[in-house]
Amino acid sequence: MSDVTNEQYELSVSRHIAAPPEKVWQIMTERMAQWWCPKPWQAEIIEQDWRAGGRSAILFKGPDGEEMPQEGIFLEVSPEKRFVTTDAVTGDFQPAGPFMIGIWEIESDGDGTRYTATARHWTKEAHDQHKEMGFEDGWGACARQLAEICEAEFAAA
Numbered sequence: 001m002s003d004v005t006n007e008q009y010e011l012s013v014s015r016h017i018a019a020p021p022e023k024v025w026q027i028m029t030e031r032m033a034q035w036w037c038p039k040p041w042q043a044e045i046i047e048q049d050w051r052a053g054g055r056s057a058i059l060f061k062g063p064d065g066e067e068m069p070q071e072g073i074f075l076e077v078s079p080e081k082r083f084v085t086t087d088a089v090t091g092d093f094q095p096a097g098p099f100m101i102g103i104w105e106i107e108s109d110g111d112g113t114r115y116t117a118t119a120r121h122w123t124k125e126a127h128d129q130h131k132e133m134g135f136e137d138g139w140g141a142c143a144r145q146l147a148e149i150c151e152a153e154f155a156a157a
Contacts, residue, residue: 009121011135015143018112019154025080025106027150032058035149038141047091050077055091071096081106098122100130113150115143 017024027035029050036043037060046057052074060068072087082105088098103118117139121127 009124009127010118011121011127011130011139012116012118013136013139013143014114014116015140015147016109016112017115017147017150019147019150021080021106021108021113023154024113024115024146024150027153028104028106028146029083031149035142035145038138039145049091050074050083052076053093056085057091075101099126115146117143 040063044059076084101120
């Protein structure tokens, strides 16, 4: 048994979005390609089977032709609250080299929504690698992109 707590291997970003949770959830889940990765990268949604055990597959495309696949499954989908994914297994439940469990949560926050995205890692090495890869800047950019879309649509409504 380890005395390491989950929080020691956790990275997180949080942001207030000036739009109601139902609008944020709709854009989070229906328009992932528009906010899911920091520009100038693009996200091509291969499959998002929005149920526990459903496949979550995305291909990230870089500005210089780089490609980075993300393959995993949903562990939980609680509409208008949170979804949880992992890359520890693929869509057909084949074990994969686990890197993290991703948790995307929203909740009512005053006149808008509190968005929180968290990455939980199995090891200190994976945690540190993700941090060094630019977790805060990258996931922060995604939160900003999501907020911009949500706030623009809410203001226009």
